[in-house]
Amino acid sequence: MExxxxxxxxxxxxxxxxxFLKVEADGAEVGRVPLDRIAAVILHGHGTTWTASLMVELARRGALTVLCGRNHAPVALLWPIEGHHAQGGRMQAQWAASRPAMKQAWKMIVQSKIMMQAAALRSVGEPDAPVSILARSVRSGDPANIEAQAARRYWPLMMGKDFRRDVGxxxxxxxxxxxxxxxxAATARAVIGAGLHPTIGLHHRAQGNSFALADDLMEPFRPLVDLAARxxxxxxxxxxxSEAKQALARIIAFDMEVDGVTTPVSGMLSRLALSLARSFESGRMELGLPKPPAPLRLMELGR
Structure with missing residues (x-):
């Protein structure tokens, strides 16, 4: 398990x-983890140091290193230069993808996110109709910004009427x-592993965002984090x-289903990224998007 x-x-x-990745404090070993099991290393601590050979070995295995600020949001990521064996051809297909194809993919992702938000609300006993009804209104590229309309209805039901989502x-x-x-981090790893370039997003295109595509593909999975945080x-x-971090980190091992196949979130992200890469190559958008789990399964998140 990653x-x-x-x-x-x-x-x-x-x-x-x-x-192994070895962790030391004042010259004494305090922990170690097999390198082959690491999906990402997230760094928060002040005065943390590391060896270049460790970073090289993590990159060779496709593991990302994430540097975070005081608010626990990422400020920098280290990702490997070498990716999938078909990376060159897939990146060319990604760069050549038409705007209609990009917009169609974004429509599918927004619809999937909204249905996952609705399932999350059902699992905590909140009405899902105010959110789920919006899924059928999403058009190619989401020009009416139905995603934001759903968020305005979703957050008060998920986190309370006084909650405001604010990174800071x-x-x-x-x-x-x-x-x-x-x-x-898990999504970025999946994107790179599929041979795609993380900077070229479907919808997120802000200058300076080196992981725009990861930000796109992670959208349907965000409600899993919301449930755990709640x-x-x-x-x-x-x-x-530390206990909260451990519970949130376990999200990538949470089992989901698509096309009759059950796989952890980390595997589901790889499946989604690979389906997008193949869609770019074929010219037909057929994304492996997750099926919302049953309410009883969703209730396990955050434990």
Whole structure:
């Protein structure tokens, strides 16, 4: 099973030791993780140091390194130069994709996200109709910004009427920031592994965003983070503790289903990225989007 390694304590030193990532504090070993099991390393702690050989070995395995700010949102990512064996051809197909194809893909992603939001609301006993009814109104490229309309209805039901989603805000926002960081890292890894360029997005196209495509493809999975953050905030408080981080990091191992196949979120992201790569090559958008899990399954998130 792939792991997200979080380094949040100050003064840690990271190095490679015979196929392991070794963590030391004051010269003494405090932990180690097999390199082959690492999907991403997330760094928060002040004074953290690492060896170049460790970074090289992580990159060779396709694992990302994410640097986070005080609000638990990512500020930089290290990703490998070498990707999928068919990377050149797939990137050319990605660059050559038509705007109608990009818009059609974004429509499918927005619809999938809205249906996942509706399923998340059902799992916590909230009415889903105000959100799910909007899915049928999404058109190619989402020109009416139905995604934002759904969000305005969704957040008060999911997090409470006084909640405001704000990256720099307090309360559960820190939990959401960290959960989305985990999800973004896993998605970026899937994008690179599929031979696609993460900068070329379907919808997210802000200058300076090196992971626009990851931000696009992670959208249907965001409600999983929302559910976990909601549970943690209500049961243990909104602080981003080590226990909260562990619960949020487990999201990539949460099982989902598509086309009768059950696979963890990390595998589902790889499947989605690969389906997009093949769609660029064929010219037909056929995305492997997730099927919303049953309410009882969704209730397991955040434990």
């Amino acid at each position: 792991q997200i390694v979080d380094i949040s304590s100050d003064g840690r030193h990271l190095s490679r030791d015979r196929g 805000g307090g309360g559960a926002n820190g939990l959401l920031n960290y959960g989305y960081t985990v999800l973004r 549970r943690i905030a209500r049961e243990a408080g909104p602080d981003v503790t």
